[in-house]
Amino acid sequence: MVPTVSRHSFFLLALVLIGACAPPPLAPGPEPAVGLPPIPRVEGALEIRVVHPTPQTPRPNVDSTFIYGSVGTGAASLTINGASVPVAPNGAFLAFLPVPQDGRWELAAEARGQTTRTTAVYRVPTPTPAAPAAPQEPVAVPDTAAPPAPETPAQPAAPITPRAPETIAFAQPLTGTVTGVADTLATGSDVAVGRLTPAGTFRWFLPRGARVTVTGQRGDLLRAQLGAGTEAWFADTLLTLAEPAPTAPAPVGAMEVRPAQEWVDVRIAAERAPFLVQPQGRTVSVLLYGRTAPAAPAQLGGDPLLTGGSWRAEAPDVARLELSLARGLWGYKAFYDAEGALVLRLRRPPTIDPNQPLRGVRILIDPGHPPAGATGPTSLTEAEANLAISLPLAEQLRARGAEVTLTRTTNAPLVSATDQVAELRARVNLAVQADAHLLVSVHNNAFAEGVNPFRNHGTSSYHFHPHAAELARALNQEIVATTRIPDLGARVSNLAAVRPTWMPAALTESLFMLIPEQEEALRNPRFLQRLAEAHVRGIENFVRQF
Numbered sequence: 001m002v003p004t005v006s007r008h009s010f011f012l013l014a015l016v017l018i019g020a021c022a023p024p025p026l027a028p029g030p031e032p033a034v035g036l037p038p039i040p041r042v043e044g045a046l047e048i049r050v051v052h053p054t055p056q057t058p059r060p061n062v063d064s065t066f067i068y069g070s071v072g073t074g075a076a077s078l079t080i081n082g083a084s085v086p087v088a089p090n091g092a093f094l095a096f097l098p099v100p101q102d103g104r105w106e107l108a109a110e111a112r113g114q115t116t117r118t119t120a121v122y123r124v125p126t127p128t129p130a131a132p133a134a135p136q137e138p139v140a141v142p143d144t145a146a147p148p149a150p151e152t153p154a155q156p157a158a159p160i161t162p163r164a165p166e167t168i169a170f171a172q173p174l175t176g177t178v179t180g181v182a183d184t185l186a187t188g189s190d191v192a193v194g195r196l197t198p199a200g201t202f203r204w205f206l207p208r209g210a211r212v213t214v215t216g217q218r219g220d221l222l223r224a225q226l227g228a229g230t231e232a233w234f235a236d237t238l239l240t241l242a243e244p245a246p247t248a249p250a251p252v253g254a255m256e257v258r259p260a261q262e263w264v265d266v267r268i269a270a271e272r273a274p275f276l277v278q279p280q281g282r283t284v285s286v287l288l289y290g291r292t293a294p295a296a297p298a299q300l301g302g303d304p305l306l307t308g309g310s311w312r313a314e315a316p317d318v319a320r321l322e323l324s325l326a327r328g329l330w331g332y333k334a335f336y337d338a339e340g341a342l343v344l345r346l347r348r349p350p351t352i353d354p355n356q357p358l359r360g361v362r363i364l365i366d367p368g369h370p371p372a373g374a375t376g377p378t379s380l381t382e383a384e385a386n387l388a389i390s391l392p393l394a395e396q397l398r399a400r401g402a403e404v405t406l407t408r409t410t411n412a413p414l415v416s417a418t419d420q421v422a423e424l425r426a427r428v429n430l431a432v433q434a435d436a437h438l439l440v441s442v443h444n445n446a447f448a449e450g451v452n453p454f455r456n457h458g459t460s461s462y463h464f465h466p467h468a469a470e471l472a473r474a475l476n477q478e479i480v481a482t483t484r485i486p487d488l489g490a491r492v493s494n495l496a497a498v499r500p501t502w503m504p505a506a507l508t509e510s511l512f513m514l515i516p517e518q519e520e521a522l523r524n525p526r527f528l529q530r531l532a533e534a535h536v537r538g539i540e541n542f543v544r545q546f
């Protein structure tokens, strides 16, 4: 789900309202070698601080939801709307309770004979249809069949306009040329994104110069006919419409293989045809829309990465090139050259020394946020926690010979504290500019309203493109062995941080910020070191097994 300005202010305001830090812990307890460390005892002043909901949180349209914060001391007892709620040794609390009809939570805390009370009130829904409460992070395991709400924005330039649901068909199809975006598919974010349906998932990623046949418009979306009856929807700001579109498919022209040291280019004379690249294991398929497949077999030359190739007709107006590789695909770029030919640049894997597998490997580490991000019961922000994992992670990777680039080394954003789309784009661009071999975005998780945190928490990781699946899996395996909380698995999600095509990219969600024990673990230097080590092992296992 796309974060809104109000969501961001929500967190800023929450920080301002909550303000002061918790008192220092009294004494560290014994620590297990695996799993989460025990919560340290804190006996500060009795004071109720509700982190969530804030007065800006709209009353959620769910039966039950969570409320969390701190009472300042582990010696306190707490009731919320009459229900007894456990207080963690550091004074944090987290409850999952029926949403009060009047939108008011009455909290009463008692310690050492002293009682304090406070009220947390939701924002009353306005009569006009209000936006649902924005989840802070992907919903880990939704109780419903609904797909997880992605944490990061989808595509800023492709908003769905609910006021214009009617599709207007053009009397004559027009040629839509992709303009105003990047000329190379490499980041997966700054090119023209085509959706299967107006509100559907991302499927096509077309660089500047691609030409599609546009047959209609719905609101600010253009409907393109790609071939074989396949429709794709693009934001109208991304395409320039001109002369009538060709009515018959054109043949694919010559194909050429051009090896270079770090990649091999497959050049296909296809006159700016829209395309879909599908890596799967040791195969890369390229669909060319509005094109007929050549009758002659694919000529591949003698590059060591390419072991074979064949053309076939996916449909009368869709040509499919299937390339066989000697190894799995590490990454790719796609662009049109000056003659309009499609160039598919297949990246060779880095040279791996089995004894020092990370030596010379360029790794971009992205401590997620700001802007936005979750906040824990005792006000640790996700941005702080992500950085606290990423700094020792970078140090450990460098000690093993990797060349590490961090998107940030302080709690300041890379380019914008308010524009999450710009911030994410800049971070992924940095990975491509640095020619990173790998991208790992470090996050911690949160829930949408109505999801029971006690039943649904766990460790997860995300990827988007198939060639990054194994990286996400390797990271998740090592991280869950360290956190010892439920394994939510390695999942596919359309997150900006994992959309680059040029390198395997994965995003980790180690712990949940709102769970007291997990928030506290993210403050523990020894646990943070172990969590960083788990990331290192995951990366190393991926590189070694590639």
Ligand SMILES: [Zn+2]
Residues within 6 Å of the ligand: 137, 151, 368, 369, 373, 374, 382, 443, 444, 445
């Ligand atoms: Zn996050």
